[in-house]
Amino acid sequence: MPPTPDLLHVALGLDPKTRGQALVLFVYSPPAELALRFPTIADARWGRLFLPAVDDPACEFGLTAPDTDDADVKPMPEVVHEQILGNTLAIPLRIIR
Amino acid sequence: MIFASVIADLEPGDREQIRIRFTTIAVGSPVGRRVEANIALEARLPLDAAREIVAGLLEQPNDAERLSAKYVEMCNRYVLSGPTIGGIRPKILGRAVVLGSLCAHLVRDHGFRTSEQAEAWLKRQCRLEAASLRSSFALLPLGGEVIWATFREPSRDEDLSYPCRRHPIYCTLL
Numbered sequence: 001m002p003p004t005p006d007l008l009h010v011a012l013g014l015d016p017k018t019r020g021q022a023l024v025l026f027v028y029s030p031p032a033e034l035a036l037r038f039p040t041i042a043d044a045r046w047g048r049l050f051l052p053a054v055d056d057p058a059c060e061f062g063l064t065a066p067d068t069d070d071a072d073v074k075p076m077p078e079v080v081h082e083q084i085l086g087n088t089l090a091i092p093l094r095i096i097r
Numbered sequence: 098m099i100f101a102s103v104i105a106d107l108e109p110g111d112r113e114q115i116r117i118r119f120t121t122i123a124v125g126s127p128v129g130r131r132v133e134a135n136i137a138l139e140a141r142l143p144l145d146a147a148r149e150i151v152a153g154l155l156e157q158p159n160d161a162e163r164l165s166a167k168y169v170e171m172c173n174r175y176v177l178s179g180p181t182i183g184g185i186r187p188k189i190l191g192r193a194v195v196l197g198s199l200c201a202h203l204v205r206d207h208g209f210r211t212s213e214q215a216e217a218w219l220k221r222q223c224r225l226e227a228a229s230l231r232s233s234f235a236l237l238p239l240g241g242e243v244i245w246a247t248f249r250e251p252s253r254d255e256d257l258s259y260p261c262r263r264h265p266i267y268c269t270l271l
Binding site: 008009012013014018021022023024025026027028029030035036037038039040041042043044045046048049050051052053054055059060061062066068075077078079080081082083084085086087088089090091092093094095 | 098120126131132135136138139140141143146149159165168169171172173174175176177179180182183186187189190191192193194195196197198199218219221222223224225226227230231232233234235236237238239240241242243244245246247248249250
C-alpha cells in the first residue's frame with residue numbers, strides 16, 4: 001500500500017492535475033448483485049489514466065495506471081461498477097491530506 | 098487485441114483510413130496518444146463495441162476534434178460492458194475521491210450552498226461510526242455513472258492499515 005496520500009493518488013491513477021489535494025476515502029461493501037467488471041477503454045472514455053487489462057485468460061481484474069516512473073509505486077487492482085449509494089459504506093469516512 | 102482483429106476484417110481502403118484516424122488521434126494531444134495506445138491494447142471490450150467504434154470513426158473526417166468527440170460518443174454507449182472480474186470476489190472495495198471535486202459535486206447536485214459548507218459537513222461525517230454514516234450517506238452516490246474502485250489482493254476481503262502522513266494514527270483504507 002502506498003505510504004503517503006500523494007503516492008496513493010499516483011498509485012490509483014487519479015488525475016495528475018489534482019495531485020497534492022486532500023482525498024476522501026470511501027470503503028464499502030459491494031452488494032452481492034453488483035457486477036464488478038474489467039475496466040475498458042469505453043469506461044475510461046477520454047482522459048482518464050487507465051491501462052487495459054492484459055490479454056491473458058489468467059488475468060482476473062484490471063490494474064491502475066500510475067503516472068510515474070517511480071518503481072516503488074505499484075499498480076493496484078481496479079474494477080468498475082455502476083453507481084451505488086453510500087448506504088454500503090463499511091467503515092468511517094476518512095479525509096487524508 | 099480486439100481492435101487488431103476488427104481492423105484485420107476491414108477492406109484494405111478502410112484499414113488504411115482507420116490507421117490514419119488513429120494516428121490523428123495520437124498526434125492530436127497527449128491524451129490522444131494515451132487513448133490510441135490503449136485502443137491498441139484493449140482486449141476486454143465486446144467485439145461488437147469495437148466494431149462500432151471503428152465504424153463510427155471511419156464516418157468522421159480525419160480531424161482530431163471530430164474524432165475525439167465521436168470516440169467519446171461511442172464510448173458512452175459501451176460503458177460497463179467489460180466482462181465481470183474473475184477469481185474470488187472482493188467483499189470490500191475502496192476508492193479515493195479528491196475532496197474539492199466531491200465538495201463541488203455536493204454543491205452542484207445535493208443542495209449544499211458552498212464548497213466550504215460541504216467540506217465542513219464531510220468533516221463532521223468523519224466522526225460518525227459506520228452505521229450512522231450509512232444512514233447519513235444513504236441517498237448520496239459514491240461516484241458517477243461508472244465507479245472506479247480498488248481492492249486488496251490476494252485475499253480481497255481484509256482491511257489494510259494505511260499510514261496517514263498528517264495523522265498520528267493509522268486509518269483503515271481497504
